Amino acid sequence: MTNHENFKTLDERKESIICNSKFENRNIKCDTNSVSGAVSQRACVYCGARVVLNPITDAYHIVHGPIGCASYTWDIRGSLSSGEEVYRNSFSTDLREQDIIFGGEKKLSNAIDEIVNRYNPKLIFVYATCVVGVIGDDIEAVCKRAQEKYGIEIIPVQSSGFAGNKKSGYKAGCNAILNLISRYPKHKKEFGINYLGDFNLAGEIWIIKNYLKKIGVPIITKLTGDSSFEEITKATKASLNIVQCAGSMVYLAKQLEKKYGIPYIKVSFVGIEDTINSLRNIAKQLGNKEVIDNVEKFISVQKKKFEKELSYYKKRLYGKSAAIYVGGGFKAISLIKQFKELGMKTVMVGTQTGSQDEYDLIKSLTDEGTVILDDANPTELEMFIKEKGADVLVGGVKERPLAYKLGIAFFDHNHERKHPLSGFEGAINFAKELDITVNSPVWEYVKKEGEKDVKKKFYKFEYESV
Ligand code: SF4
Missing domain, CATH: 3.40.50.1980 (Nitrogenase molybdenum iron protein domain)
Structure with missing residues (x-):
């Protein structure tokens, strides 16, 4: 069966495509799993989790699975760092046939030991891949034992590739961040924001950080572009969360609002119109007269400049x-x-x-x-x-x-x-x-x-x- 035949015969596909028309007010069908055989462009759950977590510059990432899954590295997600560079490495337990039969928990335990002894890390993420989901290795238990042994943060990420779509992976990544934040006491609120859903591609976070500095708004935690372990543990200080990539991080923003009372707004710094609207919206939400005035001055200077x-x-x-x-x-x-x-x-x-x-x-x-x-x-x-x-x-x-x-x-x-x-x-x-x-x-x-x-x-x- 060719893709064309699939496309014609699958009603689900038809419902996912519409032609904008004033005569037809039909909703598009979205947020569903990809149709088997129809060849999706989407990546897997594990890939979604790494989109969210990989930019944390001082984190170590252990991919518990076959070596192929570890080919997802920094090289294909070029987020930049102003500090550590360890996130540019990818570690794998390289599961083989024997491990599939007898289990891979021992191998994972050894991999954690090796990384701790060689690199002295503060934070390790352990990702479950498809194979791990099938053979049932208990990565939570392995991480907990290692954490107690070494006294550092070792966070399991439930990201078996088949268990949903890329969006489920974003959620798994956000849950890992929430898990990390929840291990530290809630801080007293400060004037400042967390910037969610920007991964500092080509230094984009630095552009926006500079804008916010000019209008008088400090960033407390960046999630996750150019962020660090220490920075993430301070996230509960913020008085507002701004969310750039809503698809990947609005779930985290909602959870932070529920658990720590930090309100959130969606922003976009892609394009001039959205950048202007977002800066105005941040100032409005913070309700600070000086910031509101600064935004208008900043916008008029920037407009003239470009x-x-x-x-x-x-x-x-x-x-x-x-x-x-x-x-x-x-x-x-x-x-x-x-x-x-x-x-x-x-x-x-x-x-x-x-x-x-x-x-x-x-x-x-x-x-x-x-x-x-x-x-x-x-x-x-x-x-x-x-x-x-x-x-x-x-x-x-x-x-x-x-x-x-x-x-x-x-x-x-x-x-x-x-x-x-x-x-x-x-x-x-x-x-x-x-x-x-x-x-x-x-x-x-x-x-x-x-x-x-x-x-x-x-x-x-x-x-x-x-
Ligand atoms: S689909 Fe499964 S096997 Fe493929 S990269 Fe994702 S986790 Fe690995």
């Missing part, structure tokens, strides 16, 4: 159309607004883990006829990109080859990006990179060559001809 450069790119990008396929709904929403700011049109928008309220907002922000889809596969993406005639696809590492095969521009909005895309500086980087790729002469050349070279066809394997 106005000229932005209008140059606006002229060059006006009228182009974009297709979006990203991880979370919050990012898709900010991207739609950014394209609007640049005079571009969004013709297709999809996410891996968007929620119903995010899809409702996407519907209200996009034009009639825009294709909106949840948890899509490459065949579906290809079909809609062609149908809608997008000039550029914004996505992650898995979408890049698709864009190039279709002969259209690609914009990398994934975790391994090298240019920061947050704040005013990020908005300029975004426009600059879009201009370079969308207006590259290569796309015209590819189109002409394709039309000219109709004879250069690929041969297909024909069974009968053998």
Whole structure:
């Protein structure tokens, strides 16, 4: 059965794709497990947990499973550090056939002993993978014994790959953070915020930290980009939590509100409009007159500083159309607004883990006829990109080859990006990179060559001809 046949025959897939229309007010079906055989672009539970926990700069990460799971390392999630660099290592128990039969708890115990003796860590995360979920190793008990033996924090992460989807992994990662925070006494509240759901890709947290410093708001704990063990244990001091990546961290924000009385707001520093709104919202929530005034002064200085450069790119990008396929709904929403700011049109928008309220907002922000889809596969993406005639696809590492095969521009909005895309500086980087790729002469050349070279066809394997 091909993907196309799957797509046509599975009602669930149809419910996960809608065309924005004023005549049809249908909700998109989201927040469900991927359809078996329909080829999802989503990663596994364990991968989701590492997205959340990997950026903690002084943590050691032991992947309890076969060596393949450990290939998820810092290299594919380039969060930056201003301090320790140990998080760039990945440790594995390298489970083999014998361990599957007789159990891998001893091996895990030995791995913890080795790391403690060699590196003297303060914090270790132990991840359960698919194999561990199947053979039933009790990682909680192993971690507890090791913790009592060494007197350091050894936190189990229940992240067997098959036990849900990437979003379940975010939750497992957040539970590990809550577990760590709960082991320390509740602090007295201070004027300051925790910044949740930013992983300091290309130094993005440093841009926003600088903005907040200028308006007079200190960050107490960053979760988890450029954070450390000590910093996380102080999280209960904050008077407000701000959440950038809602898909991965709104669960943690809700729990911190419930358990420690810290209110939260969602923010986005992707794009100028969202950055301005977020700064104003933070000031409003904190209710500090001086901060409110500082925000307005800061915004007017920043606007003037970047106005000229932005209008140059606006002229060059006006009228182009974009297709979006990203991880979370919050990012898709900010991207739609950014394209609007640049005079571009969004013709297709999809996410891996968007929620119903995010899809409702996407519907209200996009034009009639825009294709909106949840948890899509490459065949579906290809079909809609062609149908809608997008000039550029914004996505992650898995979408890049698709864009190039279709002969259209690609914009990398994934975790391994090298240019920061947050704040005013990020908005300029975004426009600059879009201009370079969308207006590259290569796309015209590819189109002409394709039309000219109709004879250069690929041969297909024909069974009968053998
Ligand atoms: S799906 Fe399972 S085996 Fe594959 S990377 Fe995730 S945890 Fe490892």
